[in-house]
Amino acid sequence: MKKHSTSLRVRLPVLVLVLEVLLLALYTAFVTYDNDANAKLQNNETKPMDNALYRDYPYFADIQVMIFIGFGCLLAFFRLYGFSGMVFNFLTATFAIQWAILVQGYFQFSHAGKIHLGVINLINAEFACAVVLISFGAVLGKTSPVQLLVMALLEVPVFSVNEWAVLKYLRINDAGGSILIHLFACYFGLGATFVLYRPRLNEGHAKENTSYQSDILSVMGTLFLWVFWPSFNSALTLKGDDQHRAILHTFIGLSSSTLTAFALSAMLNKNGKITMADIQNVTLAGGVTVGASVDMMISPAAAYALGVMGCTACMLGYKYLSPFLARHLRIQDQCGIHNLHGLTGLISCAAGICAILTATEEVYGPSMYEIFSHRAPMEGDPKLLELQELIPGLQPGLGRSAREQALYQVAAVFSTMGVAALGGILTGFVLKLPYLASPSDDLCFDDELFFNVPPHYDCPMALNGQIKTDDSTAS
C-alpha cells in the first residue's frame, strides 16, 4: 500500500465531483419541502409561530455545535494531527448529512415518491452523521479523506436501513439512540478498523501523542459535547414532560460521570496524577449511559447511578480492554470508541430494559402508553377508548406486554450489533482498495501528508528569528 501515491489532486476532486453530480440529481428528482416549509400550504388557518421550525430548530442548532465544533476539537488531540482531526471531521460530517438526508428520506420521510424536507430531517441526518463520526474515531490518523468519504458513503445506508428496519419491525424505545446510534457506530467502526489492522502501529508511533495545546483544544471539544448533550438526547423525544425528563437525566448522568472520571483517573495512575485523555473522553460516558431510558420515569437517582456505572465501565475499558483488543484481537480502536460508546451503550440498553420491565401505570399514569407506544392497546380494544379520553390523540399500539417489549429491545441490540459489525468489516475491505490514498504507517498521525503545513510546524523553533525568511513563503 505504501507504494501508492497519496496525492489528493485527482482522487479527491473526482470522487467529490461524482458524489455531487449524484446528490444534485437525486435532490432535483426527489427532494421537495415538507408542509411546514411549503409556502403554498400557508392559508388563513396556519399560524406562522405554530411552525414545527420553532420546536425543532433550537435542538438542531445545538447538535450542529456538537457535530462540527465538539467532535472537531475533540478529534484534534494529536500533536501533529490537529488540522486533519478538525478538518476531516468537517468534510466527513458535511457529506454524511447531505447523503443521509436522501437515504433516510427515502426510508422515513417520503410520500408519493418525494422526500419531504424540513428541519426535522436535518436533525435525523445529523444523528446519522454522528454515527459516521463515532466510527471515524476508530480509524483516526490512519485514513485519507478519500477513505473517509467512502466510509460515510457506505455507512449511512447501512445505518439507515438498520434504523428503519428496527423501528418499523421491532418497534423499540431508544430515545437517546444508545442502540441505533452508539452501538451501531461502535461496532461498525470496530469492524472497519479490524480489517485495516496495521501491526506496526502496535509498537507505538513517534507521532501518536499529544501536545499541551492539542490537549487543551481537545478538552474544549469535550466541553461543547458535554454542554449540548442534553439537546442531543432529547431532540427526538415526545414534546413536553418526556423531553423535560430527557434533559434532566442527561445532565445528571453527565455530572456524575464527570465527577467519577476525575476520581478514577487519579486512582488508576501510579503517580496519582490526572490524565487529560480521561477527561477528554470518560467524562462523557454518562451521556450515552442514560440514553436508552432517558425519557422514562427512572428517577433522578437512577440517572445519577447510571452515570457512575457508565463512567466506571468506560474507564476500565480504556485501561485494560483497549490494549487487549489491539494486541490480541487486531482491533486498533484509536479513540477508544468501544469504551465510550460500546460498553456504555450496552449498560444503557440493560437499564432501558429494566425501566421497561418495571414501568407501571401507577408511576406513569395513562401516558405510559404514549412513552411505550407499542404497549398501547390495539385498534378496537375498549381499553384504548378509555385511555383516549384521558390522553387525547393516543395512537393505537400493538398491545405488547412489558416482557414482550423487553425481548424486542434485546433483539434490536443483537441485530444492530451484528449488522454494524458486518457492515464495518465489508466497508473495511472496500477501504483497502488501491487508489484511496491510504497513508503509509510512518505518515500516520501527521498533517503533512494531506495539508500544506506551516514550515517546521512540528518544531516551533522555526518561528525563531533566524529562519523567519523561510516563513515568509508560508502565507
Next chain:
Amino acid sequence: MKKHSTSLRVRLPVLVLVLEVLLLALYTAFVTYDNDANAKLQNNETKPMDNALYRDYPYFADIQVMIFIGFGCLLAFFRLYGFSGMVFNFLTATFAIQWAILVQGYFQFSHAGKIHLGVINLINAEFACAVVLISFGAVLGKTSPVQLLVMALLEVPVFSVNEWAVLKYLRINDAGGSILIHLFACYFGLGATFVLYRPRLNEGHAKENTSYQSDILSVMGTLFLWVFWPSFNSALTLKGDDQHRAILHTFIGLSSSTLTAFALSAMLNKNGKITMADIQNVTLAGGVTVGASVDMMISPAAAYALGVMGCTACMLGYKYLSPFLARHLRIQDQCGIHNLHGLTGLISCAAGICAILTATEEVYGPSMYEIFSHRAPMEGDPKLLELQELIPGLQPGLGRSAREQALYQVAAVFSTMGVAALGGILTGFVLKLPYLASPSDDLCFDDELFFNVPPHYDCPMALNGQIKTDDSTAS
C-alpha cells in the same frame, strides 16, 4: 507616515471619550423602549410569552456568537497577529453596534422623535456590525484600532442610509442581505484598501503568514460562522414557512460549498494537498450565495447548486483574481473579501432575480404576495380583497410585475456597489489622516505594535527554562 508615533496612550482614550459622550448624549435624548420592552404598556391583554423577545432572541444570540467568536477567531489567522485579529474585532464590533442602534434607529425605528429599542433593533445593528467587520477583513493587519473605530464611525451611517434608501424607494427582496450586507461591505472595504495601498507589501511580508496554532484557531472561527449562518440568513425573514426555508437553503448551500471547497483546494495545489486558508474561507461561500433567494421556493436542489457555484467562483477568485487585483489595481484585499462576499454576492443577486422572474402563484400559492410583498395588488384593487380572504392581514403592495421587481433588484445592486465603493474611498482618505496611529509597513501583521505581548512571543523557545526569569516579568 512612519514618522508618526503609534502610541495609543492619548489617541485611543480621547477618541473613545468623545464617542462615548456623544453616544450617551444621543441615547439619553432619543432612545426609549419599544412596546415589547415597556412595562407601562403591559395590561391584562398582553400575554408575556407573546413578547417579540421570544421570536427574536434566539436568532440574536446565534448572531452574537458569529460576530464576536466566529469573526474573532477567523481573523486571528496570522502567526503574530492573533491578539489584534481577535481583540480589534471585539472593539470594532461593540462600537459599531452601539453606533448602529442610533443611526439605524433614526432611519428605521423612530416614532415621534424617539428611537424605540427592542431586541429586533439589536439584530439589525449586528447586521450593520457584520458589514463593518467584513470591510475590516480587507485592511486587516495594516490598520490601528483608532483607524478601525473611525472606519466604523463612517461606514455605519453610509450603510444605514443606503439600506434605508434601497428599502424605502427601490423596495427589494434581500432576506439574506446579499446586496445590502455582503456587496456593500465588500466594495466599501475594497474602496478603503485601495486608498490605503502599500506598495511594499506586494513584495511579501515576513510576518504575513500563519502558524499551526493560528490556523487551527481560525478554522474554529469558520466553524462557528458555518454552524450559525442559517440563523443569520433567516433572522429577518417572515416567520413560519419562509424562515423554515431560509434555514434549509442556507444549510444545504453551506454543505455543498464545503464539499466543493475541499475538492478544489486539493485540485488547485500542484502537490495535491489541502490548504487551510481555503477551508477557513471558501467553505463559507454557500452561505452568501443563497442569500438573496434564501426565503423563496427555489427548491433544495437549487440551493445545492448555488453552493457549488458560489464556492467555485470564490475559490477561483482567491487563486487568480486577488493576486491580480493586488498587483495591477493597487487593491490589497487582505482576507479576500471580494471572493467570499463580492463574487458570491453577485451570483446570489443573479439567482435572486431568476427566482423572482420564475415565481408563480402555482408554486407559492397566494402567499407569493407576502414574500414578494411589492408584487401584491395596490390598495383598492379587487384582487387584493380576494387575496386577503386567503391570507388574512396581507398588506397592499405596489402591484409590480415580476420583470419590474427584477429591474429594481438590478438597480439596487448597482446603486449599492456605487455608494459602497465611493464611501469606502472617501473613508480611506480619512484613514490616511495623521495621528491615527497607522502602523509602518514593517510593523504590519505584528501584535507587538499595539499590545503588551509575552516576552519572545514570536519565539516559543523563550518558554525554555534558561530564560524563564525574563518571563516572570510578563504577568
Next chain:
Amino acid sequence: MKKHSTSLRVRLPVLVLVLEVLLLALYTAFVTYDNDANAKLQNNETKPMDNALYRDYPYFADIQVMIFIGFGCLLAFFRLYGFSGMVFNFLTATFAIQWAILVQGYFQFSHAGKIHLGVINLINAEFACAVVLISFGAVLGKTSPVQLLVMALLEVPVFSVNEWAVLKYLRINDAGGSILIHLFACYFGLGATFVLYRPRLNEGHAKENTSYQSDILSVMGTLFLWVFWPSFNSALTLKGDDQHRAILHTFIGLSSSTLTAFALSAMLNKNGKITMADIQNVTLAGGVTVGASVDMMISPAAAYALGVMGCTACMLGYKYLSPFLARHLRIQDQCGIHNLHGLTGLISCAAGICAILTATEEVYGPSMYEIFSHRAPMEGDPKLLELQELIPGLQPGLGRSAREQALYQVAAVFSTMGVAALGGILTGFVLKLPYLASPSDDLCFDDELFFNVPPHYDCPMALNGQIKTDDSTAS
C-alpha cells in the same frame, strides 16, 4: 505544608466516593420530578408545548456555555496552568451543581419533604455554581482539586442559606444577582484567600505569567461570557417585558464597558499599549454593574452609563487596589474578583437602590407592583383589587414604600457581605487542614503537579525532531 504529599491517588477518589454515596443517597431519598417533568400529571388539559421546559431551557443552555466553556477558558490564562484552569473548573462546576440542586432544593423547591426537580432548578443550581467559580478565581493556582471540592462543599450551603434568608425575610430586588451572586462570591473568595495567604508569592512567581496561546484562549472565554451574559442576567426575571429589558440593559452595559476598557487599558500603560488581562476581565464589568436594576425601567442611557462607571472602577481596582490588598492586607486575589465582582457589584447595588427610589407608576404603569412585588398593596387593601383589574393575577405584597424597599436592599448588601466574608474565612481554615494536597509555593501555577503533562510541556523545543523519541512515550 510542603512536606505533605500532593498525590491525588487516594485523596481524590476517597473524597469523591464519599460525596457520591452521600449525593446518591440524598437524591434517592428526596429528589423527584416537578410537575412539568412528571408523566403522571399529564392529561388532556396539559398542552406539551406549554411545558416550562420551553421557557427555561434556552437560558439554561446559554448559562451552561458560560459556566463550562466561558469560565473554563477564562481561567486557563496562565502559561503552564491551562490544564488546571480549564479542567478544575469543569470538576468544581459539575460537583457544585449536583450539590446545589440538593441544598437549594431543600430550601426553595421542596414540597411535602420532596425536592421537585425541573430545568428551573438547574438554572438556580448553575447560579450557585457560578458563585463557587467566582470565588475559585481568588485562589486559582494555589489550590488542589481536593481543596476546590471542599470549598464547593462548604460554599454552596452558605450561599444557599444566605440566598434563602435574604429572599424570604428581606425580600429584595436583585434580578441579575449583583448582591446574592457577585458580592457573595467576591467576599467569600477574599475571605478564603486571606486565610490561605502565601507571603512568598508576593515576591512574584516564575510561572505566574501568560503565553501567547494562553492569552488567546482566555480571551475566547471572555467572549463566551460576554455573548451569553444577557441570558445570565435575564434567566430569572419575570417573563415578557421585564426579561426583554434585562437583555437590552445587559447588552448595552457590556458594550459600553468594553469600549471603555480598551481606552483605559491603553491610557494606564506608560507605553500606550493594550494589556490582554484588561480585555480578558474588565470588558465584562458592565454585565455585573447593570445586574441589580437590570429588569427596571432605568432607560438604555442609564445602562450605558452604568457600563462605563463599572468598567472604570474595575480597571482602577486592578491597577491600584489589588496590589494594595496583596501587599498590605494579605489578600492575594489571583484573578482580581474584587474588581470584577466586588466594586462593580457595589455600584450595581447603589444603582438598583436609586432605581427603586425613583420608580413611579407614571413610568411603570400598574405593573410596577409586579416588578417591585413587595411594594404591592397587602391582602385586603382596596388598591389591590383595582390593580388586579389592570394586571390579572397580581400577587398581594407587603405594601412597602420605595424608601423601605431601599433600606431592605441596603440591609441585604451588608448582611450578604458579612455572611460571605465570615464563611470564606472559616472555609479558608478548613482548606488549610493537612491531607488536602495543597501545592507548595514553587509548584503553584504549574500543571505538572496534578497532571500527566506532555514531555517538556513548558518547552516547545521538545517537539523538535531530535527528541521526538521521548515524545512517543507520552501518548
